[in-house]
Amino acid sequence: MTKDMKNTFDPAKIIQLQALCAEARTIAVLSHTNPDGDAIGSGLALSAFLKRLGYDVRFFVPNHFPKFLNFIPGSGSVEIYSEACESAKPYIADADLIICSDFNEIGRLEKMTAAVEANVIAPRVLIDHHMSPPEYELSFSDTGYSSTSHMVYDLICAWRGTEAITHEIAVALYVGIVTDTGNLSYGNVTPGLYRAVAELVEKGAQPVEISKAVFNTQSESRLRMVGYLLSEKMKVDCDIHTAYITLTRAEKTRFNHQIGDTEGIVNMPLSIECINFSAMFIETLDCIKISFRSQGDFDVNLFAREYFNGGGHKNAAGGRYYGPMSEAVARFEEIIKTVHPEY
Ligand SMILES: [Mn+2]
Structure with missing residues (x-):
């Protein structure tokens, strides 16, 4: 785990998360409206990680994400609520566990909010770096992180070690980190963040290729x-x-x-x-x-x-x-x- 962060991912909380997942048959991972690179990167990495552990996981966002994120492996599995609410609604409403990634209030889900609120049974887990976190069953909330993707990196490492970071997860997390920090140029760019980034590069995230895809693919009209x-x-x-x-x-x-x-x-x-x-x-x-x-x-x-x-x-x-x-x-x-x- 990134060394210079406080105990956001201490072992007791990881055990709690493992127990919540172990009790769940279905898990809904959610991120916010107008999803950005961090919303998509953190949500995709979390769901890929949990899927590999054998869980039934689906990842939902309220509306479309920008096209430049399509190159992230697995981006085709992100479910857009505004397009497919018929299939999303019952899954979210009946999910055994709800994980909220990269947002601090349920209202940021806009039209998807009602589906979440219809689920009064599922425990909610928060993983987010914004201020004023809600009171959920389990919260990983830390404004010291410059992205939720960096938090997901630390969470996965605390749970399973760096071996659990696959190529697909590495790319998703790298994208989330560079989009929330302007390619590592602002926000809390700590030594720990660079260590995490080094690991992601080791796992196959290609900085030059990703920079090109994220920062140099705009349209002429833009x-x-x-x-x-x-x-x-x-x-x-x-x-x-x-x-x-x-x-x-x-x-x-x-x-x-x-x-x-x-x-x-x-x-x-x-x-x-x-x-x-x-x-x-x-x-x-x-x-x-x-x-x-x-x-x-x-x-x-x-x-x-x-x-x-x-x-x-x-x-x-x-x-x-x-x-x-x-x-x-x-x-x-x-x-x-x-x-x-x-x-
Ligand atoms: Mn973010």
């Missing part, structure tokens, strides 16, 4: 959208170390926007020397979705919580505004006059 947003839509205020970008529905249509296309754009203003706080406002059918990123001490989890009905991590959080884009931006502009990074 790259042009990024160019347009940075050139025309980014507001920068060096005095308060803050920048933000807005994206309307009309602009999404203009650039043939696909799921996952806005991923990562909010981080880009942070590469400007004077900027330590970045926000991105994205218009959707029912609200303005807002992403916040920071580097250094400025706590965007608190910011999102306090002003935009959201939350997340200290350096990465999200929120929502119910109203037109102009109002969301005006509100933001007003708040950052007084609340912004000091340097």
Whole structure:
């Protein structure tokens, strides 16, 4: 197990998990809406591991994941609830054990929430690195991890040792780690994380190939959208170390926007020397979705919580505004006059 982590995966808790699994005939592994690399990577690795131990496991996410994740071995087995709820609903509702991976509240399952709530018998297990974990029968919750995939790595190693990391599991976990850390460039990139990554590479995860698949497979229209947003839509205020970008529905249509296309754009203003706080406002059918990123001490989890009905991590959080884009931006502009990074 990764040495510099606290006892998130201590032997007593692993025994508890083993007992819960041993009592279960069917296990449902779940991850969050708009699944990202960490959601898919951690969920796929967990289900592959449990399947190899002989359990009946199915892995469900509420809606589609971005196409660039299709190269992960086993990604075809991920069940998309919005597509196949007829078969998913009874399995989730009758599962003997529910494992929630990479999210901290059941509401993040959106339409899938009802199926989970219909199951009042199954114990719930949490494995997640977000703040404010729910009270489940068994929780592996630790915000010190930069990805849930790194947590799943430690969990598998604590349970079965590194021998249990197959090629398929290694690729899935590696993808989850690099997507949540911007290819190992932000978040808690600890010595332990590099040790885990070294092991995953040893087991067959190919860093160059995976970087290409994850970071260099965007469409021309996505790259042009990024160019347009940075050139025309980014507001920068060096005095308060803050920048933000807005994206309307009309602009999404203009650039043939696909799921996952806005991923990562909010981080880009942070590469400007004077900027330590970045926000991105994205218009959707029912609200303005807002992403916040920071580097250094400025706590965007608190910011999102306090002003935009959201939350997340200290350096990465999200929120929502119910109203037109102009109002969301005006509100933001007003708040950052007084609340912004000091340097
Ligand atoms: Mn994650």
